[in-house]
Amino acid sequence: MTSGVIHFSGRHKDVKKRRGARAWVAACLCVGAFALPLGGAFALTPIGARCPSAHVVDADGRALHLSKIRGKPILILYEDRDSASVNAAFKSDLSALAKGDRYRDAVALVPVADVQGFNFWPVRGFVKSAIRTESKKAGATIYCDWDGTFQRAAGITRGTSSVILIGRGERVLFAAEGQLSSDQRARVLSLLRDEVNASLSPSTDASVTATEAPAARE
Numbered sequence: 001m002t003s004g005v006i007h008f009s010g011r012h013k014d015v016k017k018r019r020g021a022r023a024w025v026a027a028c029l030c031v032g033a034f035a036l037p038l039g040g041a042f043a044l045t046p047i048g049a050r051c052p053s054a055h056v057v058d059a060d061g062r063a064l065h066l067s068k069i070r071g072k073p074i075l076i077l078y079e080d081r082d083s084a085s086v087n088a089a090f091k092s093d094l095s096a097l098a099k100g101d102r103y104r105d106a107v108a109l110v111p112v113a114d115v116q117g118f119n120f121w122p123v124r125g126f127v128k129s130a131i132r133t134e135s136k137k138a139g140a141t142i143y144c145d146w147d148g149t150f151q152r153a154a155g156i157t158r159g160t161s162s163v164i165l166i167g168r169g170e171r172v173l174f175a176a177e178g179q180l181s182s183d184q185r186a187r188v189l190s191l192l193r194d195e196v197n198a199s200l201s202p203s204t205d206a207s208v209t210a211t212e213a214p215a216a217r218e
Contacts, residue, residue: 044155044162044176044177045172045175047172047175048172050171050172051066051170051171052066052153052154053066054153056144056145056150057146058131058141058142058144059129059131059135059144060128067170069108072107072195072199073107073108073166073167073191073192073196074108074166075094075107075109075110075192076112076154076162076166077091077109077111077162078114078161078162078164079111079113080114080159083159086179087180089180090163090180090188093185097192103192106195106196106199107192107195111143112142112143112145112150113127113131113142113144114145114148115127115144115146119146124146127144131144157177160178163177163180165191165192167195173195174188174191
């Protein structure tokens with residue numbers, strides 16, 4: 001009679017899971033050029049809305065609250081294992097933009113991995129280990145959404161790549177799901193440049209809102 005308990009037979013399965021977790025996180029981390037200093041369908045956070053009241057945690061459980069990021073635009077990239085390559089072209093654009101310190105230091109990139117399907121032993125440990133390794137390689141912190149709290153707060157639909165840009169005035173400037181078109185990618189980069197240029201201008205009021213800076217939901 002079987003007990004109904006699933007047993008893992010052999011070390012090779014553990015190794016395979018670790019490799020799979022690392023490969024997934026590596027795909028998510030093509031955006032590592034920026035560094036942030038230390039289900040069903042939802043309605044994605046609309047343009048002009050305030051920054052979602054949400055937080056994520058890193059692989060060691062340290063929380064990042066979006067509301068505590070001040071004085072710089074926040075670019076959120078939310079993906080799961082299957083959608084990690086959907087916006088590869090956009091990640092390449094970001095990497096090119098971040099080659100200089102001007103953008104690296106002025107933009108808070110928040111890559112979030114949807115790991116709701118991995119929140120159980122022993123897989124959770126493999127994923128956390130892979131995220132630590134890849135975060136170290138990229139020089140950027142990769143955050144985890146283990147229970148869907150962040151996904152629901154931002155109105156994100158699971159199973160696709162989502163991009164949300166929040167301006168220095170704590171308002172959403174851009175929000176889109178799925179593969180970004182070339183026009184959408186150019187739009188996000190343009191908004192980022194505007195935000196960074198404004199933040200470096202001594203005469204600019206940091207309280208600029210989405211209504212003062214052109215933005216469009218795609």
